[in-house]
Amino acid sequence: MKPYERTGSKNSNWKGGICYDRLRKGIYSPNHPNPNFNHIYVYEYVLIAEEMLGRYLKKDEIVHHRNGDVCDNRPENLEVITQSEHILKHTKDLHNEKWKENLKLNISNRDEKGKFRGRLQ
Ligand SMILES: [Zn+2]
Numbered sequence: 001m002k003p004y005e006r007t008g009s010k011n012s013n014w015k016g017g018i019c020y021d022r023l024r025k026g027i028y029s030p031n032h033p034n035p036n037f038n039h040i041y042v043y044e045y046v047l048i049a050e051e052m053l054g055r056y057l058k059k060d061e062i063v064h065h066r067n068g069d070v071c072d073n074r075p076e077n078l079e080v081i082t083q084s085e086h087i088l089k090h091t092k093d094l095h096n097e098k099w100k101e102n103l104k105l106n107i108s109n110r111d112e113k114g115k116f117r118g119r120l121q
Contacts, residue, residue, distance in 0.1 A: 023070055024043050024070050025044040026041035026044065027041065027043075027044050028040060029042040029047070032056075034056065034057065034059075044073050045063050045065070046063055048078060049078050052078070053080060060083050061081070061082060062080070062083055062086045063078055063079070064078070064081050064086055064089060065078065065079075067099075067102055067103055068093060068100075068103040069106050069107055
C-alpha cells in the first residue's frame with residue numbers, strides 16, 4: 001500500500017484532512033506508525049519521501065528540504081538523511097550566501113496557488 005493510500009482519504013468519515021503546522025503541510029494519517037503532530041498528522045513531505053523510499057522513515061532519519069523551503073515538497077527537493085547529517089547541512093547552508101539567495105528566489109517563484117513555476121535553482 002502506498003503511503004498516500006494510508007492517509008484516510010477513502011475513509012467514510014473523511015472530512016478533509018489537511019492541517020497546517022506553521023508552514024508545513026500535515027496530512028491526516030491515522031494509521032501511520034510515526035505521526036509528526038497531534039498523534040494523527042504526518043507531514044506531507046514525510047509521506048512523499050516514504051513513497052520514494054518504499055518504506056517508513058527510520059527513527060534517526062529526517063527529511064531535508066534541499067533549498068530550505070519547507071513548503072517545497074517536490075521530490076527533487078527532498079532528501080532523507082540522518083539527524084546528525086541534517087544539523088551539519090543546515091549549519092553549512094546558513095553560511096552560504098548563494099543558498100540563501102536561491103531560497104528567496106524559489107519562494108518568489110510560485111504562482112498564486114502556491115505551485116512552482118520553474119525548476120529548482
Ligand atoms: Zn533541513
